[in-house]
Amino acid sequence: MDSSNRQSGSVSKWVNSALFNTESARDYFEAFVEGIDPMWSLKHVKARIEKVQKETADTLTLTLSPTQRFQGFKAGQHLQISFDINGVTKTRTFSISSTPSELTRCNQLQVTIKAIENGDVTPWIHQHLAVGTVVKLSQAQGEFLIPEQFKHLLYIAGGSGITPIMSHLRSLINNGCPQAITVLYYAKTSSDFIFHNELSVIAKRFKNINVYFVETQGAKHRDKSNQKRLEGHINEQHLGRALETDPDHCFICGPHALKVDAEKLVTEFCKEPPRFHLEHFGLPITINESSDSHNQQAFPVVLNRSQQQMDCDQSTTLLEAAEKQGLKPNHGCRMGICYTCKCKKQSGVVRNLVTGKLSSTEAEDIQLCVSVPATAVELDL
Amino acid sequence: MTAATFPIKHKLSPKQLEAFGKEMDAIREEVVNDLGERDARYIKNIIRIHRGFEASGRILIHFSITPIGWSLGSLSLGISKILENMEIGHNVLHGQYDWMNDPYINSQTYEWDNVCDAESWKRTHNFEHHTFTNIIGKDRDYGYTAMRLSDDEPWHPIWRLNLAYMAALSFFFQWGVGAHELEVEKLRSGEKTLKDKIPFLKDFTKKSTRQLFKDYVFFPALAGPFFWKVAAGNFAANAMRNLWASSIIFCGHFTEDAQTFTEEECENESKGHWYYRQLLGSSNFEGGRWLHVMSGHLSYQIEHHLFPDIPAHRYAEMSPKVKAVCEKYGLNYNTGSFAKQYGTVLKRLWTYSKPPKQAELLA
Ligand code: FES
Numbered sequence: 001m002d003s004s005n006r007q008s009g010s011v012s013k014w015v016n017s018a019l020f021n022t023e024s025a026r027d028y029f030e031a032f033v034e035g036i037d038p039m040w041s042l043k044h045v046k047a048r049i050e051k052v053q054k055e056t057a058d059t060l061t062l063t064l065s066p067t068q069r070f071q072g073f074k075a076g077q078h079l080q081i082s083f084d085i086n087g088v089t090k091t092r093t094f095s096i097s098s099t100p101s102e103l104t105r106c107n108q109l110q111v112t113i114k115a116i117e118n119g120d121v122t123p124w125i126h127q128h129l130a131v132g133t134v135v136k137l138s139q140a141q142g143e144f145l146i147p148e149q150f151k152h153l154l155y156i157a158g159g160s161g162i163t164p165i166m167s168h169l170r171s172l173i174n175n176g177c178p179q180a181i182t183v184l185y186y187a188k189t190s191s192d193f194i195f196h197n198e199l200s201v202i203a204k205r206f207k208n209i210n211v212y213f214v215e216t217q218g219a220k221h222r223d224k225s226n227q228k229r230l231e232g233h234i235n236e237q238h239l240g241r242a243l244e245t246d247p248d249h250c251f252i253c254g255p256h257a258l259k260v261d262a263e264k265l266v267t268e269f270c271k272e273p274p275r276f277h278l279e280h281f282g283l284p285i286t287i288n289e290s291s292d293s294h295n296q297q298a299f300p301v302v303l304n305r306s307q308q309q310m311d312c313d314q315s316t317t318l319l320e321a322a323e324k325q326g327l328k329p330n331h332g333c334r335m336g337i338c339y340t341c342k343c344k345k346q347s348g349v350v351r352n353l354v355t356g357k358l359s360s361t362e363a364e365d366i367q368l369c370v371s372v373p374a375t376a377v378e379l380d381l
Numbered sequence: 382m383t384a385a386t387f388p389i390k391h392k393l394s395p396k397q398l399e400a401f402g403k404e405m406d407a408i409r410e411e412v413v414n415d416l417g418e419r420d421a422r423y424i425k426n427i428i429r430i431h432r433g434f435e436a437s438g439r440i441l442i443h444f445s446i447t448p449i450g451w452s453l454g455s456l457s458l459g460i461s462k463i464l465e466n467m468e469i470g471h472n473v474l475h476g477q478y479d480w481m482n483d484p485y486i487n488s489q490t491y492e493w494d495n496v497c498d499a500e501s502w503k504r505t506h507n508f509e510h511h512t513f514t515n516i517i518g519k520d521r522d523y524g525y526t527a528m529r530l531s532d533d534e535p536w537h538p539i540w541r542l543n544l545a546y547m548a549a550l551s552f553f554f555q556w557g558v559g560a561h562e563l564e565v566e567k568l569r570s571g572e573k574t575l576k577d578k579i580p581f582l583k584d585f586t587k588k589s590t591r592q593l594f595k596d597y598v599f600f601p602a603l604a605g606p607f608f609w610k611v612a613a614g615n616f617a618a619n620a621m622r623n624l625w626a627s628s629i630i631f632c633g634h635f636t637e638d639a640q641t642f643t644e645e646e647c648e649n650e651s652k653g654h655w656y657y658r659q660l661l662g663s664s665n666f667e668g669g670r671w672l673h674v675m676s677g678h679l680s681y682q683i684e685h686h687l688f689p690d691i692p693a694h695r696y697a698e699m700s701p702k703v704k705a706v707c708e709k710y711g712l713n714y715n716t717g718s719f720a721k722q723y724g725t726v727l728k729r730l731w732t733y734s735k736p737p738k739q740a741e742l743l744a
Contacts, residue, residue: 018591021492027485031428087421089482332508337689339476339488340508355413365489
């Protein structure tokens with residue numbers, strides 16, 4: 001049964017490739033269908049932007065209504081959104097901040113997005129994204145999920161890391177959760193807390209939920225009456241003040257440094273360390289642009305397919321470096337015109353020597369013969 | 382111009398070449414910075430138009446009961462194949478739209494409606510032909526080793542049929558292009574063996590089988606008793622595309638004034654000289670908008686060779702700028718009407734079908 005299925009699958013694949021020169025007829029007709037109505041698609045989840053709402057100076061919440069093809073999500077999951085920015089499809093990953101029940105009820109979901117300085121997607125979203133725009137979505141994914149059983153949940157969030165946690169809290173409240181929940185929320189200043197009002201209301205209304213807003217910089221006008229007020233980077237006192245009992249699950253989402261510190265401190269603090277849940281997907285990589293062309297710094301390059309690692313400085317192209325390593329990547333002109341050397345960069349940033357431009361941080365195709373690394377890079381080579 | 386007078390190359394000093402190269406870079410840069418929405422919309426529209434022509438062509442052929450319906454259907458299908466090969470396939474495979482980040486409109490994944498396998502095409506065309514353009518002995522597209530186009534190629538009585546070879550190649554162009562990587566001439570000289578060619582032959586067979594299945598098995602079979610009507614319509618459409626594509630391409634490099642280069646000239650070539658060679662080795666032709674679109678903008682062969690990875694519909698706006706720079710450096714910008722350029726191709730083939738002496742006498 002199984003093998004005959006597979007066989008008919010490969011036969012239909014062959015027929016499709018013969019008739020349409022694509023693996024499936026959908027690829028062939030997609031452009032056509034999309035031309036009739038941008039919300040139509042034979043293969044992708046599409047979504048319309050229904051609302052754009054400012055949260056803080058540099059964050060906003062998008063409300064999206066996805067098409068039927070969307071299979072739903074669990075609280076805490078993230079998804080990829082592809083925007084068409086001046087003809088270029090750019091894809092980024094965002095955590096969902098709304099609840100699954102809201103999706104079932106009114107077919108809407110929300111993501112909260114922080115504008116990353118020098119980024120090429122998030123600032124565009126903030127400045128140009130208009131209500132009515134159609135975007136592409138991936139299905140939801142991620143393991144940052146509410147545990148089936150728990151006694152005390154500890155959430156530690158940094159900056160926009162609050163988004164998946166918000167989805168958790170809203171769902172937990174919807175389901176009338178009686179267990180203890182502690183939230184330690186770190187942000188630079190008081191005006192940088194996203195969902196500040198909603199979180200304060202939650203903390204007031206539900207006895208079992210404690211929320212601590214911690215300013216890491218310049219907590220000037222401290223509210224003396226508020227005993228819960230903490231400040232500075234995460235430390236033992238914060239945990240001591242916030243935790244009356246040991247949590248059995250600890251969720252951390254925020255910048256890398258916070259994740260490392262928080263995990264260590266919590267482990268030391270608790271008699272019995274909780275289960276940790278970390279949300280891993282990336283925060284922006286910063287590149288030192290100032291010392292540019294004179295920078296001879298070498299970066300580690302991981303070649304995933306051949307399972308090798310090499311160092312490549314910024315005057316050696318990735319093609320040359322791979323060849324020195326003994327590999328024989330496909331290539332032709334070695335001058336950026338024939339595209340024979342194209343290869344998927346899975347992570348990291350490269351500079352294109354012809355245009356001088358830096359690539360994005362996401363996975364994308366690059367030309368090895370004219371690319372030099374600008375950060376650590378992973379290649380599908 | 383009277384007889385075959387091929388102008389001597391206008392030499393530029395290394396300094397001039399460098400400056401010339403910089404000017405070309407600047408023209409390129411300007412367009413690169415402007416790429417966006419407009420280009421994405423353009424190619425997506427062309428894809429939609431192509432789908433329309435293909436569907437209506439196949440439907441018309443299928444249901445036609447009169448020769449008129451059949452002819453219109455074949456014409457429509459022929460147009461769709463031309464559009465797909467020239468304006469979509471050729472250009473997408475050059476990576477002209479890779480910046481869009483669209484997995485379908487991408488040089489790495491695109492496969493075109495042609496018996497030539499896209500991977501093989503990228504090797505022989507994008508790399509060999511575009512890198513070594515018009516270098517005798519290295520650019521195998523120069524005459525496709527089936528025609529004699531200059532005295533650099535030794536004369537032999539078989540070349541008396543130069544024009545007949547051209548006609549044959551035109552009619553079966555997609556097969557010529559598809560089998561190009563077989564390098565028959567190298568097999569004959571013993572430089573390569575058939576064994577070297579097994580991987581290529583496998584891919585070529587796979588791809589051409591699929592194409593044959595589509596046009597001569599699947600769609601004809603759908604018509605049941607009218608099998609032959611559909612097969613004939615599809616054959617006509619393929620032939621139409623072959624003749625058209627080959628004519629466009631011959632006009633690109635085989636015109637009277639198109640220059641050739643030797644390997645020595647191009648050793649350790651600078652970027653400036655590369656541009657210079659691309660310019661002098663290519664020729665444009667003029668015409669209305671439809672002619673440009675249907676030629677995949679290879680009517681701007683010069684611009685295409687200077688900027689092979691820039692979306693082709695941009696060549697029209699780049700052309701006056703390139704022309705101006707050429708004037709500044711006293712370089713020939715080879716252009717003329719389609720008929721005139723095609724005429725000079727025929728003339729060139731006729732000239733070189735004769736032994737060198739006679740050619741000289743003619744000159
Ligand atoms: S080898 Fe030709 S583009 Fe890189």
